[in-house]
Amino acid sequence: MMRVNKVRSIAARAAAVMALSMLALAARAELLIQITEGRVDAVPIAVVPFGGADDAPENISDIVRADLHRSGQFKTLQPGDMLSRPTSADQLSYRDFRVLDQEYVVVGSVKATETGAYEVRYGLYDVAREKQLLTESYRPPASQLRDVAHAISDRIYEELTGIQGAFSTKILYVTHNRRADRPYQLQYADADGARVHTIVRSREPIMSPSWSPDGSKIAYVSFEGDGLPKIYVHDLGSAERRVVAQYQGINGAPTWSPNGQKLAITLSKDGNPEIYTLDLNNGALERLTNHYGIDTEPRWMPDGDHLVFTSSRSGGPQIYELNVHDKSTRRVSFEGAYNARPDVTPDGRYLVYVHRRNGSFHVGVQDLQRGTFDIVTQTNMDESPSVAPNGSMIIYGTQHRGTGVLQAVSVDGRVKVELPSKEGEVREPAWSPFL
Amino acid sequence: MRSFINPFFAVILAGLLAACSSTPTEEDTSSTDTMPQETQTTPTQPVERPEPAKPETSSIPLTADNFHNHPSNYDGTTDTRVIYFAFDSNTVPAAAFETLRAHAAYLKENPNAKVRLEGHADERGTREYNVALSERRSEAVEKFLRVQGVSASQINTVAYGEEKPAAFGHSEMDWAKNRRVVLNYTAGRP
Secondary structure, three states: HHHHHHHHHHHHHHHHHHHOOOOEEEEEOOOOOOEEOOOOOOOEEEOOOOOHHHHOOOOHHHHHHHHHOOOOEEEEHHHHHHHOOOOOOOOOHHHHHHOOOOOEEEEEEEOOOOOOOOEEEEEEEEOOEEEEEEEEEOOHHOOOHHHHHEEEEHHHHHHHHHOOOOOOOEEEEEOOOOOOOEEEEEEEEEOOOOOOOEEEEEOOEEEEEOOOOOOOOEEEEEOOOOOOOOEEEEEOOOEEEEEEEOOOEEEEEEEEEEOOEEEEEEEEEEEEEEEEEEOOOOOOEEHHHHHOOEEEEEEOOOOOOOOEEOOOOOOOEEEEEOOOOOEEEEEEEOOEEEEEEEEEEOOOOEEEEEEEEEEEEEEEEEEEOOEEEEEOOOOOOOEEEEEEOOOOEEEEEEEOOOEEEEEEEEEEOEEEEEOOOOOOOOEEEEOOOOO | OOOOOHHHHHHHHHHHHHHHHHHOOHHHHHHHHHHHHHHOOOOOOOOOOOOOOOOOOOOOOOOOHHHOOOHOOOOOOOHHHHHHHOOOOOOOOOOHHHHHHHHHHHHHHOOOOOEEEEOOOOOOOOOHHHHHHHHHHHHHHHHHHHOOOOHHHHHHEOOOOOOOOOOOOOHHHHHHHHHHHHHEEEEEEO
16 A cells, blocks of 8 residues: 555655646656666566556556666567466466576556546565565556556665665756757656656756656756856746856856755856855855866765765866865876766765776776775766766766767666667766656 | 868858858847848948958868868858857867957947857866856857956856857767857847
8 A cells, every 4th residue: 555655645746747737748758768788697587477467558568678677677578489478476386487597477467447536456476485575556647657667676686686776767968969059958757768857958058967856846057148158946836937057157067965955066156167056045155175177067965965076176177075065176097198077876885987098088086985996987988977866877978979978877887778869969968866 | 181071071161151141049039020120220330440361271171180170160240150169179270360359349339239258168068067067168158258348237247168069960070060159149230
């Protein structure tokens, strides 16, 4: 019962987000997502096609199978290779899946109800122990079948890995199609690339999108109108937005504090790019850095007491940590001559940033506990890494055949996922918090 | 040294300069559209300045290395609105000095003229850091004009980083075209 309530609130939130009025336009283009490298020790799981799926507008079992596959943690069995296709527990023959070396089976059904809603039931079964691990049911309207599918993926993922699933999250990103009348667009989509929504279209650049910690608002930089940069805070539910910074010079790199009360931003109004906090309740500005070098690209550490940021105070760009209370700084990155645009995992253990090696830009991961540093991408021109709210994956922008695309890689570098775009450039992905 | 690449780059360069001198950014056309009318209605002195002699530069080959400071980019007139910068540099190239002096002279003679210095970076590196780098370029050009005696009220700067490339490719030559400051006259265009 608890679960159903939780899903209802997720669905309600998603419905509110979808109710974006004037500025929101459903786009045809969806991101295609394909996994290029999974773990060798990926867990074999069979998601059997759900009974009654042909009558529902969304194929839940296909979505769940794709979610689990895309995580790189699971090796999913194709329906064509299954010996039997049970749709309920009493039809399940464990033997049919054991001979195919499957460790887990998901079985379920979808049924239209008299009220126009759907009844979705499923169970997760352990093949070796012949034991039911999970069983749940949902009653979503047709418009929320996709949300239910991602919620099921989240439950299965958590049950089998012990880590909260992030399949119900969204990705915010900027697209650039220079042949379009308004080439720059700010969009978001489901974490699997489906259901693309456009938030803003502009003739002038849009940059640095960032989520509020509760996922209800975003902040970004837009040069629309007079061609000068302004920082906006945009409510996704009401589609209302306001300018929170338009000073002389740079207004850039907004990022939300963990408690949602402040933005850390970059301003050059005092003659040089410096990091400030902006209190969203009373508009108070506080300057945190004071150096003639470039200070920009702040990110809050989960404790809310520290920021990491890019600074050129030692010459080239390096990552520094800043105590927001006493404003003391210390250098964090030491490998190579170019380290910039940090993000941090939700547990605060890993810093993820852009690292240049031999003229190529890669995503690097620094373990703050053990002090190690590893490059986790083989792509070139990588930028804007953003960590999933469960810390499992990093999404980032890179180039493929001269066009900006999104890719994802696990923090340990063992799983790689491609997200090629159908039209124009895609860049600056920002992974949402849990919604 | 044979200058066999010249005809090819002459075409690119002509296109580039034409693109640069046509319109400023799309968004501020509303403000610029009104200004030329004003300059037409107020009968200022006709053009009596002698045309500065444009140096003969065809014998100097244009390469990716010297693209940013090739003399053909800077002919000592206000016709040239784009100043190119070397990789990782915010130093105004010496070859652009004559051109920037011509802009400074024009701005001093026309106190109603206003110029927006739009700094740009190439695509390498992170986006907000590139915004900061490109601001240093527009500030370097601003400093040059101010030293020449141009009033601060006639100059604005904006930093676009890598967000508005002039060339969309990913070669050294494309990058050289994108590391630039554009002098965008928002009022009293020459």
